[in-house]
Amino acid sequence: MSGRIPSRWEERVAADPAHSTWYVERFRALTAQGTDIVGEARLVDAMLERGSRVLDAGCGPGRIGGYLHRAGHVVVGVDVDPVLIEAAEQDHPGPTWLVGDLAELDLPGRGIAAGFDAIVCAGNVMTFLAPSTRGAVLAGFARHLAPDGRAVVGFGADRGYEFPQFFADAEKAGLSVDVRLSTWDLRPFTDGSEFLVAVFSRAA
Known part of the structure; x- marks a missing residue:
């Protein structure tokens, strides 16, 4: 771990140790108000058969993975922030919640030997x-x-990661883009889009 590079999230938390708790309480408050905070999870759920294996990468306090678990999927959530993982365990019991660095992701023996159906x-x-x-x-x-x-x-x-560079990095990493959207509710992506939702499969 000595040579590990901290994420921007960890740098933010180091500068403001209360940030993680604020983030958790923000989503708890939105949930209490009845705000829809699971649109991403509904899109992923629509892609899957019941009982699919899902990795929630950068799961935070568990809003997406928790929904997908309740929808009948087998969920593993990974986040670098232990405060967020603790909140996920409290608010969304059922999935496997793990503290971990996505840059060092290695999940053998988690019941997903054949890989995840969705990430x-x-x-x-x-x-x-x-x-x-x-x-x-x-x-x-x-x-x-x-x-x-x-x-x-x-x-x-x-936000510091240009979309063309992201697609180039994904291709180099062995991912092939299938769909490009500008929102989680399926609006098409254009050159002027301010948000990207990309669906990838493994490159042949």
Whole structure:
């Protein structure tokens, strides 16, 4: 761990130790208000058969993985922030929640030897990575996908990771883009889109 590169999220938490708790309480408050915070999970659920194996990559406090578990899927959630994982365990029991670095993703023996049917990476997680680890994270996604599995990644523009570079990195990592959208509710992607939702499969 000594040579590990901290993510931008970890740098933010180091600068403001209360940030993780604020983030948890923000989503708890939105849930209490009845706000729809699981649109990403509904899109992923629509792609899957019941009982599919799902990796929630950068799961945060568990809103997406928790929904997918309740929908009948086998979910593993990974996040680098132990405060967020603790909240996921409290608020969304059932999935396997793990503290871990996506750049070092290695999940043998978790009941997913054949790979995940879906990997979801939402919430701007890609933009919170250390830039030098992005390729490793995407390669980890490709490595952990089942042969017919798909990875769904969403993040906003103007957050330090340009979309063309992301697609180039994904291709280099062994992912082939199947669908490009501008929202989680399936609106088409254009050159002027301010958000990207990309669906990938493993490259042949």
